[in-house]
């Protein structure tokens with residue numbers, strides 16, 4: 001049974017509950033001391049906490065004479081509070097001024113009595129104290145003490161709560177500061193890959209405010225490139241499925257230049273163990289990525305130039321004595337010393353590159369580079385930058401400045417292989433180089449001037465491409481200033497034996513095996529074959545034969561050639577094939593003697609000239625190494 005009346009107890013509790021519910025901190029204490037003063041009918045009431053030391057306190061709320069007064073701070077020494085904060089409840093029912101003559105405050109306010117109680121936290125540590133004073137005596141009534149204790153308990157709870165809150169706020173602030181000031185970008189995403197939080201570094205990195213970023217799709221932050229969005233999406237899906245990813249480099253979208261981040265991503269799980277969000281740390285590695293790209297580019301350029309030098313060194317001899325080839329070589333001799341643009345046309349493998357190199361090697365530019373560009377091997381989007389170069393950041397993916405092939409070829413020659421495959425917009429730029437000797441680097445501000453001799457090659461019917469509007473007519477005529485048409489091998493079959501021997505020599509040297517010649521039947525078969533792949537195909541067939549050859553004489557089995565599409569003999573049972581085999585058989589018997597009574601023409605019942613023209617038509621010129 002509490003010493004105070006039940007009604008008073010309820011009234012006191014109600015006063016606390018009604019007066020303090022809904023408020024915390026400063027407001028709570030103001031309300032509490034106001035109600036406490038009213039409940040006890042005293043003139044003054046206050047709550048105080050230590051102010052930085054054990055000898056000084058400051059009020060959190062101070063009630064005097066019916067209203068809230070400004071908070072005060074005071075030293076404990078010589079005051080009745082001193083003993084309270086040591087952990088004791090102190091009651092001075094009367095005569096307080098005489099007991100504490102040094103406490104000027106008591107005198108100024110004319111106080112007579114004092115009641116104070118320490119406020120403890122859950123661990124029993126003193127946090128501050130609650131006190132009431134009055135200008136009249138305060139007899140030790142159980143009711144007064146009871147009500148006072150209820151208020152004190154409530155005040156202690158609030159004091160402890162607000163302390164914890166302050167500590168939490170403080171540590172949150174510290175973490176927020178660490179989070180914001182960290183050198184890395186911290187980002188968290190929800191399950192739909194939307195941005196749920198970003199630190200200040202992330203905002204700076206992305207060049208946007210938190211307001212602009214929060215709630216948006218994180219994938220949109222990445223560049224629309226394979227190493228940007230595609231890779232990011234794949235990685236995020238993996239993390240959403242529970243994986244942890246570290247060190248992954250991704251390209252971020254920035255309008256003002258390239259940006260690369262190295263990312264670390266981890267799933268964050270809810271209480272049920274399900275992935276609820278994704279935490280990510282991004283470090284800006286743009287400088288390193290750019291430096292690596294530049295290094296790779298230089299290494300590539302270096303390798304390329306070395307290959308060029310290599311190719312220049314073992315510039316091969318052009319083999320053949322056929323009138324068709326000699327006519328080509330004559331043209332090469334005439335055009336080489338000039339700066340004229342040359343267009344070499346011919347089927348694949350006819351030696352267009354060989355001729356281009358021969359032109360360069362016989363030109364005054366021979367000591368400068370010959371830069372080769374295979375226009376068909378480059379992806380359409382990259383041709384322009386490959387030829388003319390780009391500035392750093394000229395487009396997404398242009399992470400470093402790139403020197404174009406035209407600039408590399410300055411002072412020398414450029415060999416544009418498969419020129420017929422150039423996209424139309426690049427054709428326009430090429431035309432400008434040919435006419436004005438200058439071009440624009442992508443993203444560059446001023447045109448670059450170059451002194452480059454252009455040698456182009458194509459195996460396409462360019463005129464047909466012009467008619468189909470796939471090739472610019474003006475460029476066609478500009479390129480075709482000096483055309484050289486390379487004959488297909490089948491039109492100069494008389495070069496085949498010579499070429500075969502020369503190639504055999506080259507190949508046997510390469511694999512370190514000696515051959516004493518080519519089997520005569522083989523040679524005839526090689527000569528008779530149509531060679532749709534021209535010299536390159538001949539080279540390939542011989543290379544295979546060299547590798548497989550059992551003896552010192554090189555043979556090529558008939559099926560090797562017969563299996564090839566475009567073989568002149570056609571299907572083995574065709575009339576032409578049978579005729580051809582028969583003629584070959586007779587020629588072998590007569591040891592290639594055509595005229596005379598023992599000759600093949602007589603045996604076949606043909607005029608020698610008819611047989612000769614038939615042989616030519618069947619691609620069966622007489623092997624040069626055989627004597628009649």
Ligand SMILES: Nc1ncnc2c1ncn2[C@@H]1O[C@H](COP(=O)(O)OP(=O)(O)OP(=O)(O)O)[C@@H](O)[C@H]1O
Pocket residue numbers: 316317318319320346347348349350351352353354355417459499535536539
């Ligand atoms: N007259 C020749 N004498 C010796 N070798 C030749 C001759 N013509 C071509 N070759 C060889 O044949 C191969 C193919 O030649 P090249 O690469 O110059 O042909 P291409 O016409 O440029 O082919 P593509 O159109 O496929 O690029 C090369 O190894 C080259 O050395």
